[in-house]
Amino acid sequence: MYDQHELERVLALQRESFLLQGDPSLQERSARTSRLALALLENIDALSDALCADYGWRAAVVSKAFEGLSWVQDIEQSLHELAQWMAPREVPGGFVQAKPKGVVGVMGAWNFPLALTLQPAMAALAAGNRVMLNFPEQHPRTGALLREIVCARFDESEVAVFNGDIDTARQFSALRLDHLFFTGSPQVGALVSQAAAKNLVPVTLELGGKNPVVVARDADLLLAATRIVSSRLLNGGQVCLCPDYVFIPDEKFEEFVGHLKARIRSIAGDYLHNPAIVPSVDARNYARVLALIDNAVALGAQKLEPLADTQLRYLPDPASRRIAPTLLVDVPEAAEVNHHEIFGPVLVVKRYLDVQQAIDYIARHPAPLAAYWFGGDGVDFRHFLDHTTSGGVSRNDGFLHGLLPGVPFGGIGNSGSGAYHGRAGFDTFTHYRAVANGAGEQGVADGFVSGAMLGPAALAGVDRSIAAAIAGFRRSAGF
Structure with a gap:
């Protein structure tokens, strides 16, 4: 339904918008996350009806409870703690900056398509990213309705929904995104991971398994x-x-x-x-x-x-x-x-x-x-x-x-890699950048390139430090 050109157009638009704005503020992140939450919750009746039609039958209470309520407390808690997560972390000699990655792609799963598409998307927005969503092709009515709802609340430079077919999903997984989040089977997850790897796109895989x-x-x-x-x-x-x-x-x-x-x-x-x-x-x-x-x-x-x-x-x-x-x-x-x-x-x-x-x-x-x-x-x-x-x-x-x-949710090995929910979701969609502050009269490399660190006294000092480290590790190893 969507050709590669359209996907690439939206990706370029979101990336340019992200680069022009820079890191969004706490207020902007909270507002975008909350708007996406409201897009789902305020339309849950219509979305539940659409899911019922797509499934052939599913009681509204199942959709409302698991698509509309299961994630609410987690996102509320995340927004409450967001300022603390965003703050630079001071370390000796500098600080660590929490940077949004840029444009995040989310590929949801068909069993609970609303929750499994929008909950990771909300985590990505809270981390300061723009988001492209690929809605599962098994639910065309629900996907079309969700796209209409999201388009009414977001500019496509912030959040965009694609409700295409299996070819759309294949093309989506091959985009040069800054991060790709996929929920589905191990078999399809392996294909998605291979497609993303061609562009060195980091991938979070939420898969299943034999529980x-x-x-x-x-x-x-x-x-x-x-x-x-x-x-x-x-x-x-x-x-x-x-x-x-x-x-x-x-x-x-x-x-x-x-x-x-x-x-x-x-x-x-x-x-x-x-x-x-x-x-x-x-x-x-x-x-x-x-x-x-x-x-x-x-x-x-x-x-x-x-x-x-x-x-x-x-x-x-x-x-x-x-x-x-x-x-x-x-x-x-x-x-x-x-x-x-x-x-x-x-x-x-x-x-x-x-x-x-x-x-x-x-x-x-x-x-x-x-x-x-x-x-x-x-x-x-x-x-x-x-x-x-x-x-x-x-x-x-x-x-x-x-x-x-607030508890990390994710698999390991055949059941996935990476996690989300709470702080784990923020971490998944964040790049932690070290920022160091130079101080003192001599830089890290100055003495080596000038020859000042090549004399016997300097070598003896380095040897003493290595010997002390060896002694410490031997104690830890029980020697």
Whole structure:
């Protein structure tokens, strides 16, 4: 929908405007950030309606809560602390200046497109940058409406929205931006990173992964089952923080699976028409999730569908893109569901005899965006924290670490690089420049180039300093 020329035109306009103005003041940053927040919040009803149409169905309360409220406290806190973050930091011999990077590109994700596009954009504005937004192509109605709303509140030299197709996204990722922020899958993130690397554009990647759950032997099984199922089914399972697989003590396996089934049935109602159920975003993702299930079953996994037979007669339903909630048990490691983010109403259930088995399995697979533990804050949980890696951890709940205001949110390795939310977002879109003040009669290099530092006395002084440093490091190393 947008050709390369149009993208380049707006980039040049924003960069020239940024260079002419210089670093924006606290008042300008706060005003721009707040205007973008208001653009979303004051139009949340219309935007929720557009998202419902683009998804095929999504209840307004889901969109309002997760697109319109989930980020508010974090941005409010950021604005409250912005003056302190902007201030130069004094260091011996000079100071460190917090500089905006320039023009930031943000590529949002389709599962929560408003929040995952506009929250990083607000962080970039608070850091003093201009922003270009690429809205996910899966939501054309919402993207067109958002572009109209933003155009009414911002000059395109400040903030610009592009709601194009997949070609627009490819061209966007290849722009010579000053920073690129991408939220999406690891597979697409790798392509975006490659395109940006050709121009040496720094990239922040917010990706997904295979998010594990460990249910400890001291866990409240009913509580764990309730929160795991609720987290798995939220937004049709299309959340980057959804649990993908859960480890259960072998002796509690049947009891726990029973709780999972009961929770699924309690949520389901008339599943095909239940307004709380969000369908797969499009036919491609609907078919992908079904293929993951079929592949696992073909390789020997047991498929459990807790809904009543009278409901399963109509599911899966391609017209509404609704898939029955599914538990996969005894899944062979070769199954594709073990290696791809599910993004649907499917949960893999695994057994363990010793909790170390679960920890070893998680540690030897690519680091996920989230990891979950149900049980007490005891020795096993601390061992889990010490021997696994993930973007974040929540204990006895789902998604919680991603919603704490001011707490860095991001992945590691396969699940992303870099972070945002709170101070981490400001840091991501800021260049910290050292400014040194020369003092004294002799500069750093003066004595060396003049020959004054070439004599035996000077050499002895340098040798003494090196010897002192060696002694200090030997003490630190325990020698």
